[in-house]
Amino acid sequence: MIAKELINYMIPPLKPTDDIGQAQLWMDELRLSQLPVSDEGKFLGVITEDMLFDSNFRFGDVGSYPLMAHDAKVNAFSHYYDVLKVASAEDTKLVAVMDDLNQYMGVVSMEDIVEAFAKSSSVANPGAILTLKLNAVDYSLSEISRLVESNDAKILTSYISEFPEDPSKLLLTIKINIEDVNRIVASFGNHGFTVESSFSTSESSFDEQERLDIFMKYLKI
Numbered sequence: 263m264i265a266k267e268l269i270n271y272m273i274p275p276l277k278p279t280d281d282i283g284q285a286q287l288w289m290d291e292l293r294l295s296q297l298p299v300s301d302e303g304k305f306l307g308v309i310t311e312d313m314l315f316d317s318n319f320r321f322g323d324v325g326s327y328p329l330m331a332h333d334a335k336v337n338a339f340s341h342y343y344d345v346l347k348v349a350s351a352e353d354t355k356l357v358a359v360m361d362d363l364n365q366y367m368g369v370v371s372m373e374d375i376v377e378a379f380a381k382s383s384s385v386a387n388p389g390a391i392l393t394l395k396l397n398a399v400d401y402s403l404s405e406i407s408r409l410v411e412s413n414d415a416k417i418l419t420s421y422i423s424e425f426p427e428d429p430s431k432l433l434l435t436i437k438i439n440i441e442d443v444n445r446i447v448a449s450f451g452n453h454g455f456t457v458e459s460s461f462s463t464s465e466s467s468f469d470e471q472e473r474l475d476i477f478m479k480y481l482k483i
Contacts (some may be wrong), residue, residue: 266338269368278325303365
């Protein structure tokens with residue numbers, strides 16, 4: 263899924279000349295803590311609810327505030343992983359989407375990203391999740407995929423993170439399209455891979471949905 267497909271047209275951009283009352287009204291009505299600011303097709307940044315209630319700022323219009331996240335923008339055809347990366351780097355809940363002429367098209371909110379991710383087949387489909395610990399120099403997704411497929415299964419998605427106690431090792435989390443992974447775990451063990459954890463998504467579907475709901479409520483604050 264690409265950025266332009268996730269644009270939330272219910273989130274309007276403010277103009278620098280808009281008064282602060284307008285910004286406060288829209289935030290209240292839309293239950294948002296941030297709003298984008300643009301001018302003649304250019305993305306200028308994000309104004310936040312905290313700014314509006316900061317006693318150090320008593321400006322009359324939006325453009326007088328020290329906007330944040332000026333670089334929180336992606337091209338219309340950027341993958342939503344890139345949107346997440348930019349949002350994290352800029353510490354913002356909104357990322358602007360720009361066309362090929364660098365003109366503002368709209369914004370994607372982190373709530374929109376979470377919903378898109380939750381609806382993706384890799385998350386929605388049942389299966390099992392395994393976390394493997396391995397040496398960074400030994401990492402080969404093709405070899406790991408071969409072992410999974412030799413047991414009549416497929417990897418739906420994968421994620422790599424650093425092993426906190428040892429930077430020379432990696433943690434690889436994979437989601438597999440079957441729930442009974444005993445044979446796969448045994449295959450990994452026979453080939454020198456250490457399985458740190460394993461669980462079925464069907465067994466934890468309620469917990470996972472509950473966590474997702476909590477996260478979505480957090481994003482709406």
